[in-house]
Amino acid sequence: MKQQTLAMAADQDNGFEHSRKPTRREEFLRTMETIVPWAALCQVIEPHYPKAGNGRPPIGLERMLRIHFLQHWFNLADLACEEALYDSASLRRFVGIDLGRERVPDATTLLKFRKLLNEQKLGEALFAKVGQQLQERGFKVNTGTIVD
Template identity: 45%
Template sequence: MTQLGLGLDLSTKRTRKREFLDEMGRVVPWQKLIALIEPHYPKGKTGGPPFPIQTMLRIHFMQQWFSLSDPAMEEALHDIPLYREFALLGTGMTRLPDESTILRFRHLLEAHKLSARILATVNKILHDKGLTLKVGSAVDATLISAPSSTRKSGTRDPERSQTQKGRSWYFAMKAHIGVDVESRLVHTVKCTPANVHDITVAHKLLHGKEKVAFADAGYAGIEKRGKTKAVQWHVAMRPSKRRKLDKSKPLDWIYNKIERLKAGVRAKVEHPFRVLKCQFGYLKARYRGLVKNTAHIETQFALVNLWMARKALAKAK
């Protein structure tokens, strides 16, 4: 016979998920983001009263953190008390947001390009607190895999493309980012089809105030491009050329040492990608079209910045 009611107080257990939500709840600038969305939010003159903006924003962010679709988010709100608690949906609520409500909120952010403004707002707060210095940037790109076809049309997304990396082929999009080399925080995000070469987007990843920029060997020749000549570029040597260095020779030893130093700085651009893919579990593009996925990724990197700066933000308060 199954025993129930063991007298356990489940509310006292500090799970990792609860700790994560508590930390993010403290560092997200809710009031500033609410003020950003409020002019565009429906007033509820017809139909039922709309849910508070903060509730919908918290639900939207949980979708990013836990990689939940709109239907999965609706089910999670019904199944998981912790999610309802974080979304400020108290026990007295007579209804919960359904997947259509969650979808409309996401479309509202996309229609008014609020995801880019969310990233800019977060970055301004971080800069005002002295967490970004803007003296140097590192740029890089990562492939975000896309479904080979969509359920409705059965065809590939025309705004994605196929590209080769190593010996493998991918149908994907690219997320290009510019990162502050001191803080490792993302200041610029651009998305393109996978077949767009990294070097063609590089100048758009600079904020314009940096003096130096770091990049991997895929950006070789960027210093010759007119749009980025004002910046001193430090681009990694191609691996095939570096393997030919004879470290027993003084000059080659110096070249190898310089490459190691450049790699140490350039590696900081990988930290936001690690949080995006490993911490938040964002491994595959969810939506059809670059506009929707760009909005998704911009929001993701705003949250990545807050996660990476959470300890510094806690000290700054």
């Protein structure tokens, strides 16, 4: 088990703030954590995802997929998403980034992942699968926006 860094402890609300209530964003991300079939989606992408061995080791597939979904859910461009991850503890928690140990993937890395999904025509299939899961649980999905 990894020892928790101060950055992660602060992000996880471990006693530093006593009068804080969860935001709508945090509630939404908790819901998506349980609804989205992350392992099944990663299996679809994995055959096309770069393997370690040549150059820099790739960032974890599930982490990149979660960031990709954040970009769509919150309408964030690559650079805006990078900055939002540095700025928002709830987004970092959802993605699994501990700033005490690692950096947020840069905008170029996010762009390359998006291009990979587009080139392999995987993006539409992934979002269709998630849309189906959401509709089965009573969410209404309208042209890219999620409404309760």
